[in-house]
Amino acid sequence: MNNPNEKSFPVSWDQFHRDSRALAWRLAGIGSFDAIVAIARGGLVPAAIVARELNIRTVETVAVKSYDHQSQSGIKVLKEISAPVLDLARNGAKILIVDDLVDTGSTARVVREMLPGAHFATVYAKPKGRELVDTFITEVSQDTWIFFPWDLDVAYAAPISGGTD
Numbered sequence: 076m077n078n079p080n081e082k083s084f085p086v087s088w089d090q091f092h093r094d095s096r097a098l099a100w101r102l103a104g105i106g107s108f109d110a111i112v113a114i115a116r117g118g119l120v121p122a123a124i125v126a127r128e129l130n131i132r133t134v135e136t137v138a139v140k141s142y143d144h145q146s147q148s149g150i151k152v153l154k155e156i157s158a159p160v161l162d163l164a165r166n167g168a169k170i171l172i173v174d175d176l177v178d179t180g181s182t183a184r185v186v187r188e189m190l191p192g193a194h195f196a197t198v199y200a201k202p203k204g205r206e207l208v209d210t211f212i213t214e215v216s217q218d219t220w221i222f223f224p225w226d227l228d229v230a231y232a233a234p235i236s237g238g239t240d
């Protein structure tokens with residue numbers, strides 16, 4: 076957990092698309108994957124971009140909730156991985172798990188247990204969870220809160236000097 080967060084790292088749609096594409100490029104260099112499991116909700120957007128870039132058509136979801144706003148609550152699995160995709164994994168298919176970020180690693184730990192042989196990829200990583208991720212693009216410090224574009228709106232920003240204009 077990292078509340079209060081001292082730093083903020085706002086990410087635009089354009090930057091998120093670029094970073095997700097960079098993740099796809101890195102994954103393309105690692106090997107091929109038969110299916111993606113996106114960790115909903117945050118993993119849905121990068122999973123769609125990676126699926127498009129790597130031409131992966133089988134996209135499954137697992138829904139995990141770990142945070143209420145910026146406070147970590149207990150992990151809740153709201154939707155399990157479907158039986159056909161678990162069967163694919165048992166039969167040796169290469170599964171790619173995608174999430175937007177790893178923070179404390181709680182979510183990653185729970186999903187990894189569901190798919191022990193899968194490759195785990197995130198766009199961003201914080202130090203506490205980094206070891207649980209096989210591939211990521213950008214690391215930010217533990218006391219940084221990442222603001223994703225789907226949680227942001229265009230708004231007035233006060234000048235750095237602290238003045239009003």
Ligand SMILES: O=P(O)(O)OC[C@H]1O[C@H](OP(=O)(O)OP(=O)(O)O)[C@H](O)[C@@H]1O
Pocket residue numbers: 076114115116117118139140141142143174175176177178179180181182183204
């Ligand atoms: O490494 P952790 O400490 O577990 O934190 C990372 C998880 O937290 C966020 O999900 P959240 O629970 O907020 O749900 P959401 O994806 O539906 O926004 C984020 O999308 C990751 O899945």
Ligand SMILES: O=c1[nH]c(=O)c2nc[nH]c2[nH]1
Pocket residue numbers: 142176178219220221222223226
């Ligand atoms: O939008 C988010 N930004 C974060 O930095 C974070 N960490 C866990 N869950 C998170 N959600």
Ligand SMILES: [Mg+2]
Pocket residue numbers: 114115116117118139174182
């Ligand atoms: Mg999430």
